[in-house]
Amino acid sequence: MFQLTRRGALAAGLMLAATAGATAQETPVKGGILNMIAQPEPPMLMVGLNTQGPTLYVGGQIYQSLLTYGKDLQPLPSLAKSWAVSPDGLTYTFTLQDNVKWHDGKPFSADDVVFTADKFLRESHPRWRLIAATYVESITAPSPNQVVFKLKKPFSAFLYAFELSSFPVIPKHLYDGTDYRTNPANQTPIGTGPFKLKEWKRGSYIHLVRNEDYWKPGKPYLDELYFRIIPDAASRAVAFEKGTVDVLRGGDVEGFEVRRLVKLKDVESTTSGWEVYGPLVFMQLNQRKMPFSDKNVRKALMHAIDRDFIVKNIFFGLGKAATGPFASTTLYYTPEVTAYPFDMAKAKKLLADAGINPGDYSVKLMPLPYGAAWDRMAEYIKQQISQLGFKIDIQGVDAGGWSQKTSDFDFDMTFNFTYQYGEPALGVARHYLSSNVVKGTPYGNNQNYLNPKVDALLAEGASAVSKDVATKAYAEAQKILVDDVALNWLYEMQNVTINRQKVKNLVNTGIGLNQYMDEVWISK
Structure with a gap:
C-alpha cells in the first residue's frame, strides 16, 4: 500500500489518456440487450449474504x-x-x-x-x-x-x-x-445499482432491466441484461459461438475452448479486471480431527500433488502454481518460504515417520461445483492421495450445498478459491486468524488453523504505519503458515474475459465483470 501512490498515479494517467482516445473515436449508443452466463446458477442474488462468484456477477448490477x-x-x-x-x-x-x-x-x-x-x-x-x-x-x-x-x-x-x-x-x-x-x-x-431484477426463471435465466431512476444522469446505456443458465460447458461455448450470449467470463467454458474462441472473428479477450482479486485456489483440510490435525499429513499431501500438472493439464495453463498464502500479485508477497516440490517418496516417508497408517482413514473430498475442470481436479487429487494409502470418496454437491457444508465445518477436504483484495489484511488474514473460526461463511478460517504467533504477526502487519514494519511482519507470517501448511495451496488463477467486439467498455476497473455496467454499451 505504501508505494502505490506514485505508480498508481502514473497508471491512472495512462488509463485516462486511453479512455479519452476511445471516446473521441466512438460515442456510446443507448439501448440494447447484453446476454451473459451465470455459471453455476447462484443460490441467491443478495450479495450481503452470499459472496460466491455467480452471486457477485449478477448482484453487482443491483x-x-x-x-x-x-x-x-x-x-x-x-x-x-x-x-x-x-x-x-x-x-x-x-x-x-x-x-x-x-x-x-x-x-x-x-x-x-x-x-x-x-x-x-x-x-x-x-x-x-x-x-x-x-x-x-x-x-x-x-x-x-x-x-x-x-x-x-x-x-x-x-x-x-x-x-x-x-x-x-x-x-x-x-x-x-x-x-x-x-x-x-x-x-x-x-x-x-443501474439495473434491477425483472424476473428470475430458475434453471433458465435471470433478467435485469434498466433502472430509470439511476443516480447517474443518462446511465446506464443498456436497456436489459440477461444472465443465461446453461449447465453444460460445451453448450456454453456453442451459445457464444452462435451469438446467443455476448460475454464469457473466466470459468464459463473449458480452457481448451478459450484457446479456440478467442481466435473467432469479431471477438476480443482480456485477462485484466482481476487486479484487486488475485484469486488463489487451495485445498482446505479440516484440522479438527485426524488425520489432518497432524501437520505432517498436510505436508505429505503438499508433496503428493503436482501443482504444475494441475495448471498445465487441468486448467490449460491459465494460472501458475502457488507458493503459499499470498498471491504473487498481493502486496508483501514473499517467495522465501518452504518449498513443497512434487515428490511421492517424500510424502510417504513423512507419513511413515509420523506413525500414520493412511489405510486407517476414510476421507470425503467435496469439490467446488463450478464445472468439469473442478471435477477433473477432484479425480486427480483422489488418485494422488489414494497412492498414499488413504481411502477417498468424492462427495458431489451443488453450489448451495457446498456453501452450507463448508460454512458449517461439515467436510473433510474441499476446494476453495478466494480473493486477496490487494491487501493481506483483507483477503488473506481471514483464513488464518483464530478469531475468524466462525460458522456461517465458507470464506473464513474454516479449517480451524490456530496459531497465536501468526495472529500477532498478521495484526502487526495490518496496524503498521510503515512499509518496513508491515513487510517484516507479513514475511514472517508467511514462513510460519507455509511450514504449518495452514492450507494446501494449489495455484493462482488467471481468468480470461471473452466478448463480441460490439460490446464496448466492458472491463474498465480492477474488479472487472463484478463492476456495475452503467458504462457498457453495444455498437450498432
Whole structure:
C-alpha cells in the first residue's frame, strides 16, 4: 500500500489518456440487450449474504458499495463521491452521492450506510465482522450525506475494505429489525445499482432491466441484461459461438475452448479486471480431527500433488502454481518460504515417520461445483492421495450445498478459491486468524488453523504505519503458515474475459465483470 501512490498515479494517467482516445473515436449508443452466463446458477442474488462468484456477477448490477477500484488498485468513487482521511489515520469521512434512490423508490442516505456497517455486515460478513471488531470504534452519520468511521487504531488497508463483495450497501428500511437470512427481500433484491431484477426463471435465466431512476444522469446505456443458465460447458461455448450470449467470463467454458474462441472473428479477450482479486485456489483440510490435525499429513499431501500438472493439464495453463498464502500479485508477497516440490517418496516417508497408517482413514473430498475442470481436479487429487494409502470418496454437491457444508465445518477436504483484495489484511488474514473460526461463511478460517504467533504477526502487519514494519511482519507470517501448511495451496488463477467486439467498455476497473455496467454499451 505504501508505494502505490506514485505508480498508481502514473497508471491512472495512462488509463485516462486511453479512455479519452476511445471516446473521441466512438460515442456510446443507448439501448440494447447484453446476454451473459451465470455459471453455476447462484443460490441467491443478495450479495450481503452470499459472496460466491455467480452471486457477485449478477448482484453487482443491483447492489453498490461506497468505492470501487482501478486496475492500478487506486480507490474510485461509487456511492461515495469523495472521502478524506485524518492525518493520524483514525478518521475516515465519506461524502455520499446526491439524489440516490433504492429500486423501490425510497431515498438512500447515510443511515443506510451506518446500518450496513454497524449492524448488517457485523452479523453476516466475515471480513467486515473482523475489521469492525478489531479496528472500528464508531460509525456515525453527522448529516444525511456524510458517514464518519472512527478507528481504535490505524488500519492501513481500511480504504480497500469497500469493494462490492466486502461492503455491499443494504437498504435499512427493508432489513433493520429482521432476520437477515430469512428476509423475503433476499428473493427480490433491492439495491441502488443501474439495473434491477425483472424476473428470475430458475434453471433458465435471470433478467435485469434498466433502472430509470439511476443516480447517474443518462446511465446506464443498456436497456436489459440477461444472465443465461446453461449447465453444460460445451453448450456454453456453442451459445457464444452462435451469438446467443455476448460475454464469457473466466470459468464459463473449458480452457481448451478459450484457446479456440478467442481466435473467432469479431471477438476480443482480456485477462485484466482481476487486479484487486488475485484469486488463489487451495485445498482446505479440516484440522479438527485426524488425520489432518497432524501437520505432517498436510505436508505429505503438499508433496503428493503436482501443482504444475494441475495448471498445465487441468486448467490449460491459465494460472501458475502457488507458493503459499499470498498471491504473487498481493502486496508483501514473499517467495522465501518452504518449498513443497512434487515428490511421492517424500510424502510417504513423512507419513511413515509420523506413525500414520493412511489405510486407517476414510476421507470425503467435496469439490467446488463450478464445472468439469473442478471435477477433473477432484479425480486427480483422489488418485494422488489414494497412492498414499488413504481411502477417498468424492462427495458431489451443488453450489448451495457446498456453501452450507463448508460454512458449517461439515467436510473433510474441499476446494476453495478466494480473493486477496490487494491487501493481506483483507483477503488473506481471514483464513488464518483464530478469531475468524466462525460458522456461517465458507470464506473464513474454516479449517480451524490456530496459531497465536501468526495472529500477532498478521495484526502487526495490518496496524503498521510503515512499509518496513508491515513487510517484516507479513514475511514472517508467511514462513510460519507455509511450514504449518495452514492450507494446501494449489495455484493462482488467471481468468480470461471473452466478448463480441460490439460490446464496448466492458472491463474498465480492477474488479472487472463484478463492476456495475452503467458504462457498457453495444455498437450498432
